[in-house]
Amino acid sequence: MEAYSLHMAPGGFFARALIVDVDGETATGMPFELDERVLRAYLGGVGLGTWLMHRLAPPRVDPLAPEAPLAFVFSSLVGTPLTTSAKFAVVAKSPLTGLLTDALASSQFAIAGKLTGHDAIVIRGRATQLSVLLIDAAGVRLEPAPELAGLPASEAETQARERFGRGWRTAAIGPAGERQVRYATISHDGRHAGRGGLGAVLGAKNIKAVLVRSGTKVSVADQAGVLAAAKDLRKRSFGPATAKYRELGTLANLLAFNAVSTLPTRNFTAATFEGAPKLAAEELHEMRGVARNSCASCSIGCEHIYSRKGGGSQRMEYENVFALGPLCGVSDPDDVFAASARCDELGLDTISAGGTIAWAMECVERGLIDEPWLRFGDGTALLRALDAIGDRSPGLGELLAQGSRAAAGIVGHGSIDFAPQVKGLELPGYEPRSLQSMALGLAVNARGADHNRSGAYEADLSGDVNRFAGGAAHVAAAIGTEDRAAVMDSMILCKFLRGVFEDPFTEWARLLSLVTGWDMDDGELRRAAQRIVRAKRAFNLREGATAADDTLPARMLTTPLELASGRTATLTADRLRSMITSYYVARGFDEAGRVITTDLPDLLLEA
């Protein structure tokens, strides 16, 4: 039985959000009560953020308009000793896709933000001048901060702390966010809520940084049980399922993906890269000084920070190396380090930046863009392009600041066919033709081409399916991973923990029960996962998405991929459409990919 109380917050929750309305030079906060049915149905994080967007985003709102809401959403696990739980979701309508976007980040901002006494902080409106927004248990205030203009997020954080004192935790944007580059990020303690242009949404509100400070406490239902579970989970987090992340970090993917022809190279014209060994974690570990770091409350420690020639250091992940390295044909690690650092300084999503520049490089090769210096393999050109984007300089910078889909719309001449995007979001580093479960996951995902909301590559690389021939097993795998992601992103736990759970839904239900006091089981959690996936799709449909958006770039569906072995991998439009149709059926959508009417009450959109 899914029992709930309307009067008391369940463990781990405050049962209220804070709506902050920014208007000119002031900001006001207003509590927004969250029914326990909603909290239980959506869990928190991405799930709750999706529900909030349904309720608070005006239909068809311009994502950069003052009335477009931006939500920082926490969860019941934030603040508990459970490893990797210091995470939060940032949710808004994306200026890059025009659809729902959500991004997760790990930092002390999560704990401080929640301990302002809210399960979510939603920001609307626009300041007259560049400002910072401060929120704690005492209330909300807006402070002008023109001196922060043009600063990287990290420097803005430092200056804001100096100005407002210790105890504040910061989410800030870089220059790209201020200039509303459509794939600008929001940074927190050097990490990013990266995808979909959330930094542009905050920038459009003229808010350089949001500062939060703890002011209250939150209780859990079973303190002793949570402590015991935390101890157990921490111990398991040191096992073989996380070894890859601990020992080499996500960059360990690069050489392995190259070996199995799934490393997107030169704007997806190849899946192996001759320069991969120079960029590989294995090589960098031998050749460079390396340090490890952890997010707040994390026992895995996946961050690997490499020394740079000439001084300094840079955190490197698979996705930024893939996007700024092989995808742009760049093989000099120092060029890739410099490009990653530049993205951090500007506040740019590295995947979208790399994808958009790689597309532009191909356009130059084809004579569609007249910038002859912008060539595959040229690290100096890569940096120059990033600066142009960050500045939104007239011409190329302005064009590429829109993302590859919109830029292709301007350039024309069929360039949309090789724009590496789905629904406007640039593809991550997984070649769809040689990972056909992932191909489906990328095509149907609500956020667009995304590897964190659909990790279907797991099935392709598990040995359980033929990764070159998508079919029924691939559909089931894609749905399974999408459901698991929906729960992990909502409760919230880091996905790098996923391999330590033998029976994920059962174990996650137990963790949530200990924290909240709810008597949850795996079945309820599976229903929650399906509900969250449906709610995301329902939001996108409301905003104008159709089944036609569930696809891949034409290049993937018309051009066979040459594998290192000499074979070719082919993904036809018919095969993809067949998988999508099966996905719709299995998800309970109609033939046009719509959530059926009888499922809508379950979404609690009127609650």
Added chain:
Amino acid sequence: MGRPKAGLAWHGSTFLYRTSALLGRAVDGPVVVVAAPGQTLPGLPDGVAVVQDPVEGLGPMQGVAAGLAAVADRAEIAFVCSTDMPFLHPAFVRRVLRGMDDTKADMLLPFARGFRQPLAAGYRTSLAGLITTLIGEGDLRPGMLFKHCEVVQFDDAQLLDDSALKRFDPELESVVNVNTPEDYATALGRRPPTVVVERFGALAGKDGHRPTEIEAATLGAAADAVGLTLDRHVVAAVNGDQVYRDAKLPLVTGDSVAFLSADAGG
């Protein structure tokens, strides 16, 4: 041999498992094993189907007909072989099938190591009916088809006009059968094939990601040789193609095995 050849062990696998799994590696379509009436088969790789030969005692062509009929709705051409070919190389299978594509023949018959090889040959699956008819007329000989359809014969030189086959099986040992205890003893005395192994990511250890040559007839043996165990965290890609977790998966000369963490992503 005095006992069923399908179950004979060879370097960590059985003849049948090895042959059917190698075919699975070599082709994109289905793999079918034809069993004699009442025959109990040893274990098979996942995805390999079994069809029963409907009539006992009619010889190998009856089995060929049953196998071709079983896949005719999914494939136009098929490679047909017996189970007792421990040295079969996927490059040989691909060479034969490519010959079928190139010549458009009904049957591509290797003439290798001095003999016709109808049980290591390519067939058009539509021949199933013709073979059944001929058997019904009392013609059980493997050579019976030659007068009734277009057969193209490839000699050693034609077969070896394929760089992969020439490199990995220059003596065309793919067609070597095991028919006597002596043949079997000889086969068992052969060293396992030489393969190249790489370990990636957390599996590598110091220098482990650099290619290393080892001898291994199965994926499990290759894993053992580099101190790994295939499980939910460890998989392997063979020649950069499919990813496997099957320890009995056969390896052949020239294979490149990449051991990966199954916990992909990030």
